[in-house]
Amino acid sequence: MKNALGREIPEYIEGIGKLEPFEGAWAKLSKGWMDEPTIPAPNKATLPHQSKLCDSLQEAIEKANPKNGMTITFHHHLRDGDIILVMAMNILHDMGIRDITLAASSLNDCHDPILPFIQDKTITKIWSSGIRGKLGRAISRGAMDLPVIIHSHGGRVRAIHTGRIQPDIAIIAASAADCEGNATGSHGKSAFGSIGYAVIDARYAKHVIVVTDNLVPYPCIPLSITQNFIDTVVVVDSIGDTSKIASGTTRITNSPMDLRIAKLAADAIEYSGYFEQGFSFQVGAGGASLAVAKFIREKMKKQQIKGSFMLGGVTSYCVDMLEEGLFETIFDVQSFDAAVSKSLFNNRRHIEIPAALYANPFNCGCMTNKLDIVVLGALEVDVDFNVNVITGSEGNIRGASGGHSDTASGANLTVVVCPSFRGRIPIIKNSVHTIVTPGESVHVIVTERGICVNPLYKHLEENFRKAGLKVVDIHDLKKEVDGITGISRKLKFTDKIVGLVEYRDGTIIDVIYELEEK
C-alpha cells in the first residue's frame, strides 16, 4: 500500500506486525483521542530498608532475570562517550541470552562493538531514533533479518505507552545516584545534564537498573529519576568517556558557509512574523543550526525582544541567552556540554523535562506544540520540502530522526538549514532517499543560495520579499545546483526492507531498502 507521500509501505511484516501508513502530519492526531490504549506500567514492591545495591552490573542483570526474546532499553544522554550499553550487551551475550530487542533511544559510533551481537543473533530487533557508524552501515547492507524501526524522540514515548516497545529491562546510566536509585545527570564527574529520555524507561520497564560512577549520600538531588521505579543500583568505575560525554562549552562554527546559511536563516526568522516578544525557540547543536542562535541573539538584543522559552537539546549558547535574560526559561530534555549541566543544577529557570512532556504526540499537549520557531538540519531535502535526516547520500543509515519531526510538527515556523551541496553531492533532490519529516510541516529551507518557501505557506514568501531577502524557488535552486554538481548516480537496492521509519504518531512514513552494493 502507498502512504500519503506515495511511499510503498508493506501492510504486515512477520516479526514486526501490522503497519499503518502515514496519512499526514496531523491527520491521526486531529481526532483528539487515540484508539491505541495505554498499557499499564508494572506494579512492583520492595520491603522496607531492603538494599538495592549490587556489586556489579553482572549481578544486577542476573537479578533482572534476563530471558531470550526480551527487550532491553538504554538512553543516549552520554552520547559518544557511553560505555554502559556495550558493557551490558557483553554481559548478556556471555550469559547466552539471545533474540534480544534493543530499544536504545539512540545508537552512536561508540556502540560499534555490539555489531558481532547482531551478526550472531544475540540482538535480533532494534528500535532507535538514530543509528550511526558500523552498525548503520551493516544494517543498511542487510545484517539483520528484521528491519530496524526508527522513531522520533516523542514517538519513542508513544511507542512505550502503547506497548509497541515493552521494556523488560531498562539500564539507566546516571552521573550521580543514591542507594535507592534516585538519580540525575546534572552533577558528578561524568555529568551529562538532562536525563529526560530515560524517564519513560524507568516508568515502564519491568526491571530498572541504575548504573552510576558517583554514589552520593541519600537523597540524590535533583530527583531526575525517582527511586520508586528503580529495582537495583550498581556502582561502576566509570559510566563513560567524559571527553566524549560533554566537554567545555559549545562553540559557534567558524565555517563561512555555515555562518552564511545561519545569517540568511536568522533574517528569515526576523521577518517571518513570529520573531516577536515572548516567542519560543529551539535550535540544534551543530553547524549552521546553532549558528542561527548567534544571529538571533544579536537581533534580540538590538530589537529588545525577550523570548519565552528555549526547548529541546540545550547548548551552553542557550544557557548564555538565558543568563542574559533573553529567554525566561529553558526546558531541557538533552544537554550538549558541561556548562549546561552546571546551569541545569544551579538555575531554577533551567528546567529538566522528560521526553513525554517534550514531544509525545499522544497526550494533551507536549511542549513542541507550543514552539514558535525551530531550526533544524538535514542530510537531504526535496522539492516537496520533505527532509531526510537518517540515510546518507551513499544510502547508509547514518543519522537520527531525533526530535526532527516532533518539533517540525509543532512549530509555527520550521526552518531547515543545509548547504545546497556537500562536496560534490547535491542536497536538494527531486525526492529524498528517506522521508523522516514530511514537507507539509516544513515552512522554509535555507541554503547559502537563498530562502526556499514551501508553497503551502505563501504568506512567508510575501514577508521575505518585502524585507528584501533572497527568496528562491526550490525547483530553480535544484536546477542551479545540479548544474554545478551534476546529478548523482542512482543507488541500487534489493527488495529487502532493512528499516522502517515511523512518523511520530506511529504510522510508517518510509521504508529503507538494503543497499545492493556491498
Place this chain on the structure above:
Amino acid sequence: MLYIPGNNPAMLQQGGVYGADSLLLDLEDAVALNQKDAARILLRNLMQSIDFYDAEVCVRINHLSTPFGLADLEAIVPLQPHAIRYPKTESAEELMALIQIIERIEDEHNLPHDQMEVHAMIETALGVQNVFSIAGCSPRVGALTIGGQDLTADMNIVYTPDGAGIDFARKRIVMAAKAWKIDVIDTVFPDINDEEGLIKETEYAKKIGFTGKAVINPRQIDVIHEVYTPTDEEIRKAYKIVKEFLVNREAGIGVFAIDGKMIDAPVVARAQYILDLANVTVEI
C-alpha cells in the same frame, strides 16, 4: 572585495553566495608556481559556468614580467570580467603597456574597449610615489588598491596592526583615487579571528576615504558592510538635506539652512552619497 584563490574550485564555485560586492579571483600570489597553468584553465572554464550573482568579478593576473602574465590575459580578457587587477603596478607606462595588450586581445575577439576596467594594485614604494600618474593614465583605470603585505615587505618594515608604516601610502593612494574620481580599496586585514581589529581598521579606512576593503575570509564581509552601511540616523539626516535641497532648488534657492546650519552644494553631495549607499531615492 573577497579574495578567492584561483586554484580552489570549492571556494570559487561558492564565491557569489557570501554577499561580497566584488570577488577577486586570484591567479597571482594565492597560486603556487606549479599550479599556475591549472588555475588559469580552471578559472577560464569556471567563469563561464558559475553564477556569481550580483558580485562584480575581478581577476588578478600575474605580472607581465613573469612567464604567466601574458597567458593569463589571453585566457581571461575574452571573458570580459568586470576588471583585470594588475599587481605591483609601479608606473603609468607599464599600466599602459598592459592596457595595449588587453586591447589587442579584445580586438582579436571583436570586443569593445570600454567594458572591462583595469585596477592598479599599488604595493611597492615606487608605485606609491607614482600613484597619481598611474591612476590617470587611462579612462580604463577604474580603481586603485593597496597591497599592505607586499608594501611593508618592499619597505623593509614589519606590518603592525595600527598600520603606522603604510599610513602615508594609504592616504596618498586615496588622494590619487579621489583626484581621478575612481574607487579605492583598502588592503586586507589578515587576522580573521580579530573582529574588533577588523572593525577598527575598516572604520579608519572609511574615515580616510577608502570606498571599500578587501577580505580574505567571507566571515569578514558582514563586518565591513556594517561599517560602510550608513546608520538610520545618517540616512534620515541625508534624506532631509536632499529633500530640502530639491524643494529649495525648485524655488531658485541655492544655499539654505537646516536647524541653523548652512547647507550648500558639498553638503548636499555628501548627503546624496549616503542615500546612494543606502539605495534611497528622494521624491518631492
